[in-house]
Amino acid sequence: MAIVFACLVAAYIAVLSWPQPLFAHHVRHQNYEVWSDQPIPPQIAQVLDDATRRLRGSAFHAPETPIRLFICNANWRLWIYGQHFSARLGGAADTWNTRNIYIRAADIAGNRIHSPGPGPIADAAQRTLSYYIAHEATHIDVGRQYGRLVTLRYPQWLLEGYADYIGKGGDFDFDENLRLFKAGSEKMAVSKSGLYRGFHLEVAYLLEKEGMAVDALFANPPDQSAVQAKLMAAPLR
Known part of the structure; x- marks a missing residue:
């Protein structure tokens, strides 16, 4: 039993550290690498450019810094990678290990995320998909600046x-x-x-x-x- 448990823990750590195999679709745009479990439409370029515009306001963001983004259209993926074991998150940033960003199911062409509940996303006009990307990227940038345990500091x-x-x-x-x-x-x-x-x-x-x-x-x-x-x-x- 102990060996089985250890194998399960090791497998989970591997999935957390290398999520790419679970996402079939991949594109590159400038300093972004984007993975998704559904096809990625070309409008992703405009979404990412808008996220970059927002990130220019950050004292900690460097334009050449790689940003790894995973769109989790299937709830179980967000549950695995969301750190709080919840599929209701808008997004999550892994500041302590991979520095990956995970975003919930999204309408990329419409620059919006899908609501996790029956009602609409609160403040949806302001909290677009590019907002969530920039928000989580800011957490990563602050973690780069002040250390992986930034959430504890x-x-x-x-x-x-x-x-x-x-x-x-x-x-x-x-x-x-x-x-x-x-x-x-x-x-x-x-x-x-x-x-x-x-x-x-x-x-x-x-x-x-x-x-x-x-x-x-x-x-x-x-x-x-x-x-x-x-x-x-x-x-x-």
């Missing part, structure tokens, strides 16, 4: 807030989201909405309103409650 609000900040590519109304925050809207609480709007607002405030440099923010992240207190005191326009 930094608070969630900073990691997800910065990834949302880059992934949105400037498509974020600071004043409107500040109003929602002050009003206690559920949209600003990730535990209720599943959205990173509140985290994004906190990062945007520090970078844009207080003028913090990104490297200084990661060198000494402020206490989240202190940032939220400043947001509550900030005037509305």
